[in-house]
Amino acid sequence: MWQMLSFDFMQYAILAGILASIACGIVGSLVVVNRMVFLAGGVAHAAYGGVGLAFFFGLPVLPCTVGFSLGASMLMAGISLRYKEKADTAIGVLWAAGMAFGIILLDLTPGYNVDLMSFLFGSILAVPVQDLWLMAALDVLVIAATCYLYPGLLLLSFDREFARVRGLSVTFLHCLMVGMAALTVVMIIRVVGLILVIALLTIPPFMAQRNARSLAGMMIRAIGWSIMFCLGGLAISYQFDITSGASIIAVAAVCFFIAMLVDAARRAFLNRRTGEKTV
Amino acid sequence: MQLMSEQILSISGLNFAYNGSPVLEDVNLSVNRGDYIAVLGPNGGGKTTLIKCILGLLSPQAGTVSVFGQAPARVRHRIGYVPQYTTTQDNFPITVLDVVLLGAMNATSNIFSAHWKRSRGNVDKARNALHMVGLDGREHYRLHDLSGGQRQRVIVARALMGDPDLLLLDEPTANIDPQGKFCFYEFLASLPREITTIVVSHDLSIAASPFTGMAVVNRSLHYASGNALTQDLLAMLYGTHEPTCPMGSFINSVSNLFPDVGTMEPPHLDTESADHGTTAVTGTTEGNTGRNA
Secondary structure, three states, X not given: OXXXXXXXXXXXXXXHHHXXXXXXXXXXXXXXXXXXXXXXXXXXXXXXXXXXXHHHHOOOHHHHHHHHHHHHHHHHHHHHHHOHHHHHHHHHHHHHHHHXXXXXXXXXXXXXXXXXXXXXXXXXXXXXXXXXXXXXXXXXXXXXXHHHHHHHHHHHXXXXXXXXXXXXXXXXXXXXXXHHHHHHHHHHHHHHOHXXXXXXXXXXXXXXXXXXXXXXXXXXXHHHHHHHHHHHHHHXXXXXOOOHHHHHHHHHHXXXXXXXXHHHHHHHHHHHHHOOOOO | OOOOOOEEEEEEEEEEEEOOEEEEEEXXXXXXXXXXXXXXXXXXXXXXHHHHHHHOOOOOOEEEEEEOOEOHHHHHHHEEEEOOOOHHHOOOOOEHHHHHHHOOOEOOOOOOOOEOOOOHHHHXXXXXXXXXXXXXXXXXXXXXXXXXXHHHHHHHHHHHOOOOOEEEEEOOXXXXXXXXXXXXXXXXXXXXXXXXXXXXXXOHHHHHOOOOEEEEEEOEEEEEEOOOOOHHHHHHHHOOOOOOOHHHHHHHHHHHOOOOOOOOOOOOOOHHHOOOOOOOOOOOOOOOOOOOO
16 A cells, blocks of 8 residues: 555655645635635636637647636626626526537547546646646745735625725625635646536535634645545545545545534534534 | 713715615714614615615715714724624634624725734733623634624624724624523613614614614604604604504504503504604604604
């Protein structure tokens, strides 16, 4: 089992998992407490349009996807700020349209048959070194922005109305949050794939939220859970020779359901003891 | 109360319309220092719009709003705004002390971020605010572990961090059970006299609390001092009804709950004849309605 650590590709995979976990623990916590999971999903799928665009015009894939996702995310952020009640529908439309746009462009690209599965499930075992550096840069960016803007992000996440009364630019912070989510989503797609982005953005923060006493604490716990899921999933995928991205999510999902059961059991136990307070 | 008759809030001739449909028309209200005012009204009656005008988040199409004699947006930091508590915040990972400390945050110099001084002075102040709302010793609880009424009091403590001269509460008891509701209004009445308090609610039952004045807003605004719902105010809430109408007798029975409103006579809710003595309220009825004077 430990011999897996001697392979270069496995070392890179572990590094990629850790680097992705840092970004998605922080951004995922913000996404979860601000109830933007659907929006993050929309960005993740619309990103496929950027991939199609890159292949069709022969542009470099990563910068093109990042640019496209940022554009789509700002559109969604604007809609969700201005037309709150229509946001769900609009995000759903962009979600589907972005993806369809990408598939059509890939169909039209001569001589290239893209492997949809690798995009959907990622290829953490084939991460090139330069992508590790890119992810490290993303982490630095996300950490720096979060540290600098932490009080504002906290106030915005906890109570938007109060933040506005206190003179905070809700629009700027909301767009920044969505932009960070878009950037992170594009990066994580490379590691665990599109389908699994939602899981890594939501399950670790959910696990973290159960006991955290502050937003920062939630972020750090989420990073911890995420790293555990990545390492556990990689070990299992190596042991049983199964798809790495899917096994990472399998580990996360199993932990999620165990946590739900434990919480339910604890609540039932407390209710029986005190016979009151069903919060 | 009249010793400190400094005017805190003054609204005159306020008109507001969303896309051409009027929400508030010719609203006049003046509130003095130390007042404890309830603003009641049905849903859609313009309560939230009125709050946003007082906070300067909305500008009226006509009329003026002045808070402490200035434009609302300029003195917003002196208003302790307590927004409606939403249950979506229930699972937010935050301690009681941190929620209160959020009230010390100010973004006046930088709208992108905010200063958050977790200094010793602020922490002491936050503890003091928690003491004022009766939550001593709970500062390290997670917000999640408090009851609905306690959470609402934490939000009031947060507003107290800004040393407000005016507390503005929007539906503060929407998520509190009935017993806790009345305790909460008693608690607000027990705040230091120099804090002026305005509570906005659709819940009529709070009228029994010790307010110094009551206003009913339903597109227009009627005000009466004292904590009794006059028939005039009730007519604003429910419209006028014939004595034979079930609603008419209901209104009469509600106004009988308030002993100071002497409605021994048969209900006579036609506002045109409101001068037959049913509007004898505690104190003088020097509202802006003019009709009761």
